[in-house]
Amino acid sequence: MADTIINEPMLDMYTFETNHLIEQMEELILHGEKSNQFLLSIDESFRIMHTIKGSSAMMLFNNISELSHVVEDLFYYLRENEPEQVDYQALSDIVLESVDFIKNELSKIEKSCPADGDAKEIIDGIKQFLINLKELNGDCYISKKDNSISQPAMHKPFINSVKETDLSDKRKYEVVIFFEDGCEMENIRAFSIIHMLSDITSDLSYYPENIIDDDTTIEQIKKEGFKISFKTLTSIESIRELLENTVSVKNLELSAQNDIVNMIEAQNDNSSQCQTNLLKQELITNKELSVQNHLHSTKNQGMISVNLSKTDRLMDLIGELVIAEAMVTQNPDLKGLELNNFDKSVRQLHKITDELQDVVMSIRMVPLSTIFYKMHRIVRDMCKKLDKEVKFEMIGEETEVDKNIIDHISDPLMHLIRNAIDHGIESKEDRLLKGKPQEGRIILEARHAGSDVLITVKDDGRGLNKRKIIDKAKKKGLLYKPEEEMSISEIYNLILLPGFSTCENITEFSGRGVGMDVVVRNIETIGGTVSINSTEDLGTTVTFKIPLTLAxxxxxxxxxxxxxxxxxxxxxxxxxxxxxxxxxxxxxxxxxxxxxxxxxxxxxxxxxxxxxxxxxxxxxxxxxxxxxxxxxxxxxxxxxxxxxxxxxxxxxxxxxxxxxxxxxxxxxxxxxxxxxxxxxxxxxxxxxxx
The missing domain is CATH 2.30.30.40 (SH3 Domains)
Structure with missing residues (x-):
């Protein structure tokens, strides 16, 4: 499908939202692993995988959908049964492996390549993990939901996993859903919700009906909302939570249908009458909650996603406006003329231009946390492979810079973190021999410095060896002045030169200095600078100085x-x-x-x-x-x-x-x-x- 609709907004929205969800998933797993509080994020993890499964199946990316379905089943078991004995380390490994697979497939889709990855090995591993988990916790039965792990994920829009259940036990509900203003493709989003509900409902109907083939339903959904009717055994609270957490849902009105109340009132016994009263009360409560939901959502609307190319174009136009303003106000033909009204108008124009520029700049500003949090995964994986313990700290991740700046510094930061762990932080044994704590420490910090931002990567490792750096520079012919005339900073800066490395053994990770010239080149591309400070056996500090904006x-x-x-x-x-x-x-x-x-x-x-x-x-x-x-x-x-x-x-x-x-x-x-x-x-x- 990627080959046929790669330029369509529908696919762009799918990749954007799935990337966002998968980043959330990765953060949840890493945070749970770090704090030993996995169970607190199980519900959120289940919701994320459920959403990815549904949207991927809708887009016919079956390998992503099947893998997401199996991971969803794993989280469902953890959520419903709350087993006491769980190997959370192994759980993190298999979920992160699934996250990596989905990331790789999304990358293929964004590059207009077919998403043809084979997730069979990962799926089999998750199935086996779930079987072992049930045996470990003495769960002999496997529910119908659990059985789904042995079946492929859904490929059709309407497959009910609970059709065998007696319909008389089910509750019937109506829901009207309104989407966020400006989210676009309301009909596709409505179809995604139908796809999601088909797993836990029966007798599912909706209006407008022809939401896929008829694009005129978009305006109808915008004005009147998307109306759904269904029966389910799931509680109304769970249904409400599931729908409210769906991407781009602004507000919803959920209530039990009146025929349920009439059916119960037809019963003559006291117990049935009591149930009727309770159901009526629930209906009233639900309607009140629906009104409250609507009011609350109305107050908090106003967040929309904008394609970055549009903000780039807007920024270019603002730049041209600034130039045009200067051409008018500094026109040589005006030299020597006293034009009081003109000067007043120019001041007003300048004020408006400044405010417009500030607004556009604020739109493009994003927090550094978007790339800082990605470093947690790098630290986690490298510590596991290298058998090192590292405490990773972040400071000032809320600092904001231009989106284009973010794109240029992600790879250099990743390189520095890898270098710090691989060749900065010593092994556990070496640290103990030096009188250091067994656990190393890496600090990633960002702070403002005038119109610039300083990003610092600091470790408490072995530091840089000046003698080794000078000897390597001599061997490579990189010394540009006698060593006795070189300052400490000049010696350290030698590792930024192309081809320089003090690494004696080749590993799968970069040694300190390997590829640092690429880091410098990327930072200088955006008008930034790189500086290094180090003390042997105490650690190394590498600082990026980057501008807030390039515009x-x-x-x-x-x-x-x-x-x-x-x-x-x-x-x-x-x-x-x-x-x-x-x-x-x-x-x-x-x-x-x-x-x-x-x-x-x-x-x-x-x-x-x-x-x-x-x-x-x-x-x-x-x-x-x-x-x-x-x-x-x-x-x-x-x-x-x-x-x-x-x-x-x-x-x-x-x-x-x-x-x-x-x-x-x-x-x-x-x-x-x-x-x-x-x-x-x-x-x-x-x-x-x-």
């Missing part, structure tokens, strides 16, 4: 000759006209300026980039003091042009490939149509030092 920044425009440059305002400490009496030259001819008793190096931009200009004397131009990670640098430019929000554009590839051109992070278009290069302060500092 729009506040900048100060300056000119040097006929060239234009933009400096991020967050890096500007101050600007001033230099006094020649404060200029100092060291024995090597490097210029420095004395500011309030402290000397700071001066970088002449026209000399650094070889630009022709008539402003040569330091007292004729402007000196701007820049600060980056507590390091200061004064740059000399011709004049300031003014502050402006600029849209960041990537540099052409041929400029990036030229190693001599440093200190540039991107470019932008100014209001007069000229191109301005955005300065990279860290690059300027390195270029000035080297």
């Amino acid at each position: 729009i920044v506040d900048g100060m425009n300056v000119c040097v000759g006929k060239s234009r440059y933009t400096i991020p305002t967050t890096s500007i400490k101050e600007s001033f006209r230099a006094n020649l009496a404060d200029i100092i030259c060291d024995p090597d001819g490097n210029e420095m300026i004395m500011v309030r008793g402290q000397c700071h190096p001066i970088l002449r931009i026209h000399e650094f980039y070889r630009i022709k200009t008539d402003v040569i004397r330091l007292d004729e131009g402007i000196v701007i003091m820049l600060e980056h990670e507590e390091k200061k640098l004064c740059i000399f430019v011709d004049q300031l042009l003014g502050q402006q929000q600029v849209v960041v554009k990537a540099l052409p590839s041929y400029i990036k490939q030229r190693k001599k051109i440093v200190g540039l992070s991107g470019c932008t278009i100014l209001g007069d149509g000229n191109i301005s290069l955005i300065l990279d302060i860290e690059g300027l500092l390195k270029g000035n030092i080297n």
